[in-house]
Amino acid sequence: MQNFSYRNPTKIIFGEGQIAMLDAEVPRNARVLVTSGGGSIKSNGVLDQVKAALGQRTWFLFSGIEPNPTYETLMEAVAMARENNIDYLLAVGGGSVIDGTKFIAAAIKFDGEPWDILSKKAPVHDAMPFGSVLTLPATGSEMNNGSVVSYRAKGDKLFFTSEATYPLFSVLDPTTTYSLPPKQIANGVVDAFVPVIEQYLTYPADAKVQDRFAEGLLITLSEVGPQALAEPHNYAVRANLMWTATLALNGLIGAGVPQDWATHMLGHELTALHGLDHAQTLAILLPAVMSVRREQKRAKLLQYAERVWKLTEGSEEERITAAITATRSFFERMTVATRLRDYQITGDSIDKLIAKLEEHGMTALGEHGDITPQVSREVYQHAL
Amino acid sequence: MQNFSYRNPTKIIFGEGQIAMLDAEVPRNARVLVTSGGGSIKSNGVLDQVKAALGQRTWFLFSGIEPNPTYETLMEAVAMARENNIDYLLAVGGGSVIDGTKFIAAAIKFDGEPWDILSKKAPVHDAMPFGSVLTLPATGSEMNNGSVVSYRAKGDKLFFTSEATYPLFSVLDPTTTYSLPPKQIANGVVDAFVPVIEQYLTYPADAKVQDRFAEGLLITLSEVGPQALAEPHNYAVRANLMWTATLALNGLIGAGVPQDWATHMLGHELTALHGLDHAQTLAILLPAVMSVRREQKRAKLLQYAERVWKLTEGSEEERITAAITATRSFFERMTVATRLRDYQITGDSIDKLIAKLEEHGMTALGEHGDITPQVSREVYQHAL
Numbered sequence: 032m033q034n035f036s037y038r039n040p041t042k043i044i045f046g047e048g049q050i051a052m053l054d055a056e057v058p059r060n061a062r063v064l065v066t067s068g069g070g071s072i073k074s075n076g077v078l079d080q081v082k083a084a085l086g087q088r089t090w091f092l093f094s095g096i097e098p099n100p101t102y103e104t105l106m107e108a109v110a111m112a113r114e115n116n117i118d119y120l121l122a123v124g125g126g127s128v129i130d131g132t133k134f135i136a137a138a139i140k141f142d143g144e145p146w147d148i149l150s151k152k153a154p155v156h157d158a159m160p161f162g163s164v165l166t167l168p169a170t171g172s173e174m175n176n177g178s179v180v181s182y183r184a185k186g187d188k189l190f191f192t193s194e195a196t197y198p199l200f201s202v203l204d205p206t207t208t209y210s211l212p213p214k215q216i217a218n219g220v221v222d223a224f225v226p227v228i229e230q231y232l233t234y235p236a237d238a239k240v241q242d243r244f245a246e247g248l249l250i251t252l253s254e255v256g257p258q259a260l261a262e263p264h265n266y267a268v269r270a271n272l273m274w275t276a277t278l279a280l281n282g283l284i285g286a287g288v289p290q291d292w293a294t295h296m297l298g299h300e301l302t303a304l305h306g307l308d309h310a311q312t313l314a315i316l317l318p319a320v321m322s323v324r325r326e327q328k329r330a331k332l333l334q335y336a337e338r339v340w341k342l343t344e345g346s347e348e349e350r351i352t353a354a355i356t357a358t359r360s361f362f363e364r365m366t367v368a369t370r371l372r373d374y375q376i377t378g379d380s381i382d383k384l385i386a387k388l389e390e391h392g393m394t395a396l397g398e399h400g401d402i403t404p405q406v407s408r409e410v411y412q413h414a415l
Numbered sequence: 416m417q418n419f420s421y422r423n424p425t426k427i428i429f430g431e432g433q434i435a436m437l438d439a440e441v442p443r444n445a446r447v448l449v450t451s452g453g454g455s456i457k458s459n460g461v462l463d464q465v466k467a468a469l470g471q472r473t474w475f476l477f478s479g480i481e482p483n484p485t486y487e488t489l490m491e492a493v494a495m496a497r498e499n500n501i502d503y504l505l506a507v508g509g510g511s512v513i514d515g516t517k518f519i520a521a522a523i524k525f526d527g528e529p530w531d532i533l534s535k536k537a538p539v540h541d542a543m544p545f546g547s548v549l550t551l552p553a554t555g556s557e558m559n560n561g562s563v564v565s566y567r568a569k570g571d572k573l574f575f576t577s578e579a580t581y582p583l584f585s586v587l588d589p590t591t592t593y594s595l596p597p598k599q600i601a602n603g604v605v606d607a608f609v610p611v612i613e614q615y616l617t618y619p620a621d622a623k624v625q626d627r628f629a630e631g632l633l634i635t636l637s638e639v640g641p642q643a644l645a646e647p648h649n650y651a652v653r654a655n656l657m658w659t660a661t662l663a664l665n666g667l668i669g670a671g672v673p674q675d676w677a678t679h680m681l682g683h684e685l686t687a688l689h690g691l692d693h694a695q696t697l698a699i700l701l702p703a704v705m706s707v708r709r710e711q712k713r714a715k716l717l718q719y720a721e722r723v724w725k726l727t728e729g730s731e732e733e734r735i736t737a738a739i740t741a742t743r744s745f746f747e748r749m750t751v752a753t754r755l756r757d758y759q760i761t762g763d764s765i766d767k768l769i770a771k772l773e774e775h776g777m778t779a780l781g782e783h784g785d786i787t788p789q790v791s792r793e794v795y796q797h798a799l
Contacts, residue, residue, distance in 0.1 A: 032654040034430025039423070045671060046418025237651035239635045240659050247627025254623065267621035270416040275624050287429060
């Protein structure tokens with residue numbers, strides 16, 4: 032096991048009807064800015080529950096935080112918060128709304144140009160307190176301190192974290208997910224599955240618990256993912272999906288183990304160049320990464336085959352191939368296509384994708400830092 | 416899944432050499448009371464590492480916190496802290512030292528008679544900040560807010576928790592466990608294994624992740640427990656044991672699921688009456704609880720048999736019996752005997768044990784609250 036430091040102070044309030052608990056979490060005298068995405072929280076009753084729980088508190092609504100939240104939009108929220116002497120933020124939505132709210136919280140207290148937080152990794156020492164009401168199980172933002180923000184005018188999509196940007200609390204009510212479109216559930220399952228793999232499928236590191244926990248999350252997703260599509264109102268299924276997605280990226284399973292975020296990094300370029308959903312890029316690239324790196328990841332691929340997919344028959348090569356196939360089949364069963372050609376992307380794009388990776392300094396990816404642009408090229412080619 | 420609230424703010428600093436990180440965690444101007452048990456931290460070099468890390472800070476040592484820490488001893492520490500204007504506590508030891516330090520931290524700030532915190536469940540709103548250096552993997556106290564304290568003069572052993580008594584941080588250096596006597600390692604493995612069972616072996620509650628995590632901890636303990644006895648200086652084994660024991664009782668696997676703490680409660684009476692180690696009582700009583708409650712726990716016993724012990728052959732009854740036998744064999748392989756007769760305790764004690772259980776209000780135990788004194792009697796009889 033590698034040395035590690037782990038801390039996660041976010042309080043999770045989980046279950047049907049728990050939005051009412053906002054009344055116990057948000058200070059009585061707070062001036063609250065509720066942040067949200069599109070109009071779904073108005074139509075599905077979530078905003079009404081938030082309103083009821085906030086009661087007599089003074090609150091304002093900032094809606095319109097987009098998927099892949101932009102600096103431009105978020106700075107409008109910062110201005111609105113300042114104009115109205117806001118002292119507390121409440122994100123109501125999915126990962127994009129929560130990511131965006133982390134940036135708003137940091138930007139309000141930041142001395143200088145807030146984009147520096149992302150572009151220059153300017154340290155964030157303070158942030159406005161905030162909580163969240165999660166409505167889309169996917170990214171884990173509700174229980175971590177990371178945030179991805181895009182600058183539309185510059186075409187940048189960048190990441191920051193800070194000890195000050197953990198949500199104070201997150202309310203997870205599985206019934207809020209009942210009305211989600213199937214595509215968002217499908218993407219959410221892939222968004223949760225792939226980061227678990229990225230914290231797991233590297234090389235053996237004598238981290239038995241982290242491995243077992245990761246495998247438990249993967250098995251659970253493989254079970255509840257298809258059920259969540261088939262039975263949108265099955266509470267137990269949605270509850271398991273929601274809690275699993277949160278635990279997928281809250282720091283716990285990644286503590287003390289090597290990690291390989293190549294799938295994410297190569298995926299960001301696909302989104303930037305072709306506008307694919309984040310989950311689509313992950314579903315395309317993960318099987319390709321597994322295939323191209325099957326030698327380097329051999330021991331963990333065999334463990335993954337046996338423990339997650341119960342593949343114990345045949346030679347090592349056959350089991351590894353079967354595990355990669357099972358992964359691809361799972362994504363396709365979730366209705367997320369896994370080949371670039373499924374999205375009308377051809378080999379003509381690969382030079383551009385590699386150039387962008389190099390421009391962004393992504394030239395030594397993977398758990399060994401040896402996924403060079405040449406290896407990334409093989410991955411993209413394999414994904415055609 | 417049941418509704419739940421979960422939060423755990425303790426920072427874990429894990430790995431060889433990490434005691435030096437105290438320098439980054441303890442405030443520069445703190446006046447520190449280091450609390451400890453017997454002399455082992457002096458002989459094994461841990462105290463020297465603590466000294467070096469604290470550097471120029473002003474600190475005092477309070478040693479002598481006993482296993483099953485007593486109010487009498489802990490109040491001496493409170494007096495010493497007050498005399499020396501202490502404003503920070505650092506527990507260096509195992510679960511008893513950390514439990515005791517939680518009480519010291521609460522008692523110093525408590526307005527009134529501190530024993531009321533335990534005897535009257537007087538709420539603890541404030542506590543002195545404290546961290547810990549763990550030297551014995553067992554109870555999980557290093558990452559939870561619970562504390563058990565005994566009042567020697569009254570013969571009471573009581574429990575309290577408070578949001579204010581989480582350690583700010585805990586340093587877990589597996590090499591500090593190398594010099595532990597085998598008996599403490601053996602007891603520690605049982606002390607970690609049984610609470611996981613108590614948060615798991617009830618009835619199916621549609622909590623897939625909690626189940627998988629619990630099973631992961633149990634499998635890991637079944638693997639590393641005997642290795643830890645056989646190879647005291649195997650870093651990977653001790654590291655896995657240490658992190659597993661912490662995760663066994665930090666709230667995570669118990670969130671959203673039914674629990675059955677009957678084994679613990681019946682065990683406390685055995686310790687009180689016969690002076691058995693806590694782990695010994697658990698090793699005796701868990702197989703008996705499993706046997707007496709095999710019908711009520713049937714579904715989870717079958718799941719436990721299959722997933723933890725890979726028992727898939729034979730009838731349901733045979734698999735359940737085999738799982739109970741496997742549990743008993745595991746404890747015995749850990750050198751912890753599992754029958755009352757192994758400790759020279761006979762059926763003559765049972766009336767006294769039941770009377771004490773009734774006196775302490777333990778008349779409706781288990782996940783259904785239906786472990787009455789009559790059922791507890793069956794458990795003790797089964798354990799003979």
